[in-house]
Each structure stands twice: as C-alpha cells, then as structure tokens.
Amino acid sequence: MMNIKDLFGLASKGLATLALTVLVLITLIARPVVGQKAERALKVQGSEAVKTLPGSGKRFALIVGVDQYADTQITTLGGASNDAKTLANALIRYAGFPEEQVTLLASDQPAERQPTRGNILRRLSNLAAVVPSDGLLLISFAGHGIERGGQAFLLPSDSQVSNDVDLLEQTAINVSQIRDKIKKIGVKQVVVIVDACRNDPVGRANADNPLTAAYTRGFNFDLRNREVQAFATLYATEIGHRAYEYKEKKQGYFTWVLVEALRGGAANEKGEVTLASLVKFLQERVPKRVLQDLGPGKNQKPFAVVEGYRADELIISVRDPKTSGSQPYEPDMSNQTDAKGRDTAVELKLTDPNASLVGTTWSGTRAESGEYTIEFLKDGVLHYIISVLQNGVTSPRTVKGTWKQSGDSIQIVIGNSYSVMQGTIEGNIMKGEGNNQEGVSWKWTLFKKNKL
Secondary structure, three states: OOOHHHHOOOOOOOOOOOOEEEEEEEEOOOOOOOOOOOOOOOOOOOOOOEOOOOOHHHEEEEEEEOOOOOOOOOOOOOOHHHHHHHHHHHHHHHOOOOHHHEEEEEOOOOHHHOOOHHHHHHHHHHHOOOOOOOOEEEEEEEOOEEEEOOEEEEOOOOOOOOOOHHHHHHHOEEHHHHHHHHHHHOEEEEEEEEEOOOOOOOOOOOOOOOOOHHHHHHOOOOOOOOOOOEEEEEEOOOOOOOOOEEOOOOEEHHHHHHHHHHHHHOOOOOOEEEHHHHHHHHHHHHHHHHHHHHOOOOOOOOEEEEEOEOOOOOEEEEOOOOOOOOOOOOOOOOOOOOOOOOOOOOOOOOOOHHHOOOOEEEEEEEOOOEEEEEEEOHHHEEEEEEEEEEOOEEEEEEEEEEEEEEOOEEEEEEOOOOEEEEEEEEOOEEEEEEEEOOOOEEEEEEEEEEEO
C-alpha cells in the first residue's frame, strides 16, 4: 500500500543562505533576580537609523506557545497558547502579515504543529529558504524559560529540566542558539520581545520567576561587527521582576496589551503605531492594569533597548479604520480549533455556502505523480484523488482532507495536515504555494472542471 509520503513524493528543495530582516518576539519565563541598569530603557544609536520595515509580502512569522510539558516537573501554564494565537491574529489583521506566511506552533494544535524542540528549530531553519534577503521574520515564543550556569534556555514542550547544563543543551533551546542561527542566516534587522516570568517552571505554581540579565545578553547583537543592521529588544518586565497572567482573559497581561497596541491603541493621529509609541503604550498600560487587578506590591513595567532603528518613525502596524483604537482588543477565539486533521496555523472563516466551492471539482498536474483531482464537499471536507500504479494496474486512490475559503483566498489541507496548500481563486483558475511536513515547498495550479 502507498502511504501519504509516497502520494506526495516531492523533490527536496535546498536551503539558500539569505540576508534577511527579522522581527523576533519571544515570550518566555526566566528565573533568578538580577539588578537592572537604569539606562536600559529606550536608546537609539547610529546616524543611519532604519526607518521602515519591508512590505507586506515579505513579512513572515513563526509563533510558538507552550502550555503543556511532557516533563511533569514543569508547571503547566494557562495562557501561552492563547498569547500565541491572538498575536498571530493581530499580526495578520493589523501588522501587514499575509495569513499564509504566519506559522503557529502551540500546545492546542495538531501533532505536527506541537511546540517541540525539533519542530521549533526545523521551522526556523525552513524559513531561511523562503524569507527574502530584504524580508521580515517574526519569531514569538510564549512559554517557560530557565537559567542554569549563567545561560538562558527556552523550554519547548518536550524539554527536561535539570541543573545539568549539558542535559538542557540537548532538550531545551539555548537563547544563544537562536541568535547564532539568525546570524548564520544573515539577519540584518532583529526585534526581540521577551515576555518573562509568570511563575517558576519547576517550583510552586505561584512562585516568582524574575527576568534575569542572561536573557538580555542572549538577545543582543553587535552592530559594530555588522552582525545585524538594527535590533530592538522589548521586555515584558524589568530585570528582577516577574510578569503576570491575565486570568480573566487566559493570557499574559503583556501580550494582551501588546495586541491592543497593535490594533491601534498606540496609534498616532494618522492611525500609525510606531515602535516608540508601542513601547510607551506598554510602559503605561501594563503596570496600570496589573496594579488595578492584582493590587499593591504587584509591579510589572516593560522596557526596551533599541539600536539602529529610528523608533519614532518605524511603523509597526496601522489601525483598522473600522475599529476604535481606544477600545481594548477582545480576541475572537471562535475561529481557533485544534480539531484533528486541520491545520490551524492560519484560520479562515467560511463564506456564504452559496458562493463557496462546495460541489466543484478541480484538477492539477504534478511532475512527480501526474494528474490529480480535488473534490470540494460540504462542511469543509475534500477528496484528493490521484492515480496509483500497483501490480501493473492503475487505480484511483483517495485521501481525505479539509478546505477553508475566505473571499478569493483558499486553504487546502491534505491528509492529517501532511500537506498544506495556500492560494487564491481567479475565476476558473486556482493557484498558490504548498508545503509539507518534510519541509518541501512547491507552486501549484488547479483548473475548474465541473460541478459534482
């Protein structure tokens, strides 16, 4: 019998060494208490500061949220996955990121989208093949972090905590490893956002887990040696303090306010949210909200370090004219799902069924496997049909999948999310790009045949 991989025998695509623009947002939990230098608030260096981010088509994102851990010693979180999902939605809706270029790994996603060490590092490596040299890469990590031996680690879902740094190097992700990967790819612009210290990952659930200086060292880049062209690091709280979860919203306070800022809460009179206005909004709103909800003694104030960027001119997002920037952002979780066989990295809402693809058949051709057919059925179900030669006899083989349509945008998921195809509909032609679990990408075109 032929398995899914055989049906989609795709030629491997080599990785290209790229110089690219990277926006990295990392939400994590740090540990020991370290004093903070007062001057690390917001500084801009360099006479030729970067004032703009790449266009929408060149923006890519890898967003990670870890609530559940295989190691029972690590405490469970309640808002990391929601932080990741609401941030992904906000980037698409307000910050100019195309839906098909936002990848989500979170604890409530299907197996192939789980935030394991291997998945995180593989997805990061795969992005090097598609992000253009003048593009933008956003990486967000929401979950636990830990410091051991003066080194900072992110904890993916399959990590194992230990005082043994060698073991952590094998199961966790050293922040310096992420920085080195970025440097090897040729990153020119980097923005890091660290949402830290909700609770001790290996202690009591309510024990503090303050941000440490190890993380601030881990995400710094050397502009003088041209490691990057510009970078900014935003921290959810000051060194020596912890961050808190907004239990009513099942999110962290920092990310909740960050999304509110991106949607227009931090916008100027032109509706533009700059890096400087974003930082100012976070520094004002987060402490106020935490104090209001949790009471005296609960302090959380974000801070930022910016080098090479013109923060007051760098536009991060644009306010949606249909919404009011003064109203808090209420994430719509209704279109988030972890249903088996569905890829929730990008969620599209179904349009009016009468205007959808229900009941139509489309065909395409692959050099490796010949002609194939896709039948679009009701309730978002599809049949992927391909001819298979077995024992000298050619016969059709059907693989089930799912589809979602929003206007002229289409998402096709084959099998249990083995292959994902994103594209647009132009009359009787459908075309776009696809990728599979092996990290292979390709371009595809479908032609409409007839109604079923």
